[in-house]
Amino acid sequence: MFPLLTAVALNAAADGNKRVRSSLMLQESPVAGFSFYEGRAQWPKLQEGDVLELVREPGNPYDPLAVHVDWQGHKLGYVPRAENEDVARLMGEGVRLEARITELQNGRRPRNRVRFEIYIIDESRGVPLH
Secondary structure (H helix, E strand, O other): OOOOOEEEEEEEEEOOEEEEEEEEEEEEEEOEOHHHOOHHHHHHHOOOOOEEEEEEOOOOOOOOOOEEEEEOOEEEEEOOHHHOHHHHHHHHOOOOEEEEEEEEOOOOOHHHOEEEEEEEEEHHHOOOOO
């Protein structure tokens, strides 16, 4: 079962016509392992709303459901292990997911530094996010 589901209807202008594209918020999570990868080096450049890329890592020796989180080609960390099962399954089924930074905290705890949302994109009803 999905941890959090929120339906969202978004309008997008494509070829001069307005079409409704729907998306479903799958979950909101912190980036796990932020201080162990390229997060610290990229921190000054990150902004709320930035698009993140989710990349499956089925060969990961520690977690076969691992999904790492990239920003502009830089590995920031992972979808937390306790929250990656649905994400990994949907990606394996070819479902289009999109992730965006929702919150940046300049605190002492690296686990809470970057929070992001993951959306399931329904491209049958409109155009994908850019």
